[in-house]
Amino acid sequence: MHRENYMNALREDIVDTITKYLTPMAQRYGYSDIPLETNVKWRPMVLVIGNYSSGKSSLINEFLGAKIQDTGQAPTDDSFTVLTYDDTVPEAEGIRVVEHRDGKALLNDPEFPFSTLRKHGQRFAAHFQLKRINSPFLKNLAIIDTPGMLDSITERDRGYDYQEVIGDLAQKAGLVLVLFDAHKAGTVREAYKSIRDTLTAHTFEDRIIFVLNRIDECTTFNDLLRVYGTLCWNLSQITGRKDIPMIRMTYSANAAASSNNSAHLPSFLPLLENQREDLRQIILQTPLRRLDHLASYLEIHGERLSHYIEALQNFALEFQSFRLQKIFIGFLISLLGGGLIAFLVMMTAGIAAPNALLSVGGIGAGLIMILWMSFFQKKLDQKFRTRRLENLDTLTPVADQTRKDSWSAIRDLVGQTLRKNKGDYTLYDLKMDLFDIRQVNNVVTQKIREALSDFRGMSDHDLEEWGKDAWSVTPKKPSKL
Incomplete structure (x- = not known):
């Protein structure tokens, strides 16, 4: 009885971890349309x-x-x-x-x-x-x-x-x-x-x-x-x-x-x-093997979700850098355009008052900047997205076979997500969520594997002692999460 209770407690802890920490991120970023625990909760x-x-x-x-x-x-x-x-x-x-x-x-x-x-x-x-x-x-x-x-x-x-x-x-x-x-x-x-x-x-x-x-x-x-x-x-x-x-x-x-x-x-x-x-x-023995499968399920989806969010973050970083560069170029063009307009006004209308020329130049620069942001910048952004999506494989490093397998599983999904929402995620949220999911992968999954290993070495007496005051097998959310 205690052995079954321990197995059930460990199973509930794994499912609870998936429910609380993986599913919210998975659904927030389009990794999964359904809760990840749906396939393993029964x-x-x-x-x-x-x-x-x-x-x-x-x-x-x-x-x-x-x-x-x-x-x-x-x-x-x-x-x-x-x-x-x-x-x-x-x-x-x-x-x-x-x-x-x-x-x-x-x-x-x-x-x-x-x-x-x-x-x-x-x-x-x-x-x-x-x-x-x-x-x-x-x-x-x-x-x-x-x-x-x-x-x-x-x-x-x-x-x-x-x-x-x-x-x-x-x-x-x-x-x-x-x-x-x-x-x-x-x-x-x-x-x-x-x-x-x-x-x-x-x-x-x-x-x-x-x-x-x-x-x-x-x-x-x-x-x-x-x-x-x-x-x-x-x-x-x-x-x-x-x-x-x-x-x-x-x-x-x-x-x-x-x-x-x-x-x-x-x-x-x-x-x-x-x-x-x-x-x-x-x-x-399926229930016992099920625990290993659940731990693997948590590890696999935790790693894939981490890789997935990393890819979205890298895209957002590249897109942000690209936009800042092009906006700066637009700003320089608007300044040059405003100065040119002020110069032409001065030459054709004979206006020499500095304040008047500054106003004319400022208005001209503003109009050019508005035109740049509403037309040219959008065209450049779209061109960047199209070109980047054609080269998805360079979005994240895949140095070993584990990363290659992970990328193979999420590559198409990353492309679909970026095409659908154009990578419109807050960079701060991506960085924080990536940190959190890596904490889960590094801390919680290790504790679950340790609990599984301990369980296999437990005697009936050990399980009876655990059953006296047990409420959970593995620790909950890491302190940093």
């Missing part, structure tokens, strides 16, 4: 995707300890289903669905992190749902079951962009299981696109677990080796990597026991029980 999630016959629902039912999701050889469910915990009904009364909520209510409930999915439209909302289940497996995590991927289906057939939904959910998930079945170790078109493009763009490689499911349907060990080898080859072609990603092997014991061939299960299955248990433990 419980850890495991996203399960795979071909339509890969046994996703059967495996999920195995974990939950009851038949919650419909199963079958043909596509049986075309909905995205969020499976989460409910403790209002004792497990002794039987594991079952305690509450069911439809997609429209789910997308508009601030309790859940799914409001960003509203952009996918009404057709998606009609294929999105939540089930609260009193299964102890879900006590510290949630599972998202997905429609099976097909070969010939298109966005028009589904009514929403399936890949975009998968990408958004993968971004929120702490773990992504990609399932294949023994009968189709190859990949259909949607699976190929998901692995090759969608997942790589929206999540990290260490969060993706490849699973060969339904291995009980391989009649011999040689059949299993052939299927495993085929899947390895296919994945190497998709990922473009020479090293083959690790593939876990599993099956649903309940589904195998209920099949017609349950009396003739392959003799090699007992040898692979460790694989099944390993997969189960990987899923159950």
Whole structure:
């Protein structure tokens, strides 16, 4: 209990840091349209995707300890289903669905992190749902079951962009299981696109677990080796990597026991029980890995936001310097113009009184300066912006790979922001906010990593002592912020 409380306290501290310090700056400067904590404020999630016959629902039912999701050889469910915990009904009364909520209510409930999915439209909302289940497996995590991927289906057939939904959910998930079945170790078109493009763009490689499911349907060990080898080859072609990603092997014991061939299960299955248990433990450890992911999320967005504000500040500094130079040139031109006007008046009108000539020259200089600021200066400012935006890569130094990765992630966004508001930010505010975000990156993130490290070395006694008077795991806002 104390271990879970510590994990929850640390998770809340990280989310609180993101909410208080990163999100205000991110929305102020156009780094993000939504609060950054939206994707991480809820419980850890495991996203399960795979071909339509890969046994996703059967495996999920195995974990939950009851038949919650419909199963079958043909596509049986075309909905995205969020499976989460409910403790209002004792497990002794039987594991079952305690509450069911439809997609429209789910997308508009601030309790859940799914409001960003509203952009996918009404057709998606009609294929999105939540089930609260009193299964102890879900006590510290949630599972998202997905429609099976097909070969010939298109966005028009589904009514929403399936890949975009998968990408958004993968971004929120702490773990992504990609399932294949023994009968189709190859990949259909949607699976190929998901692995090759969608997942790589929206999540990290260490969060993706490849699973060969339904291995009980391989009649011999040689059949299993052939299927495993085929899947390895296919994945190497998709990922473009020479090293083959690790593939876990599993099956649903309940589904195998209920099949017609349950009396003739392959003799090699007992040898692979460790694989099944390993997969189960990987899923159950998602909350702990989630803490590392949250810390990484804070560090990555903190670094990118710092780099982003730095780029805006550099643009503002260059723009300010450019404007001062051109305004000074305009001032000199107006003085020369005013003097020339006074001289011409003196020569043509014969006016020799100094005060009169000074007035005429001053008026002429003022008119020239007004003309300069209202026309020439605006043209020069626009020319500067256009030229500078064409050379964005020189806006900030990118001396190492970390900076290169950061700049690659924010470069287009910096360009869009500068084109939209023309870099019209107060230089003082940019400098202060850049200082503050760097303080968060240097102080708070270090404390969070230290707390994570301490947690891994804590005994049950240590956690019990912490639980007596704990209210927070990490210190709040640095003193300088």
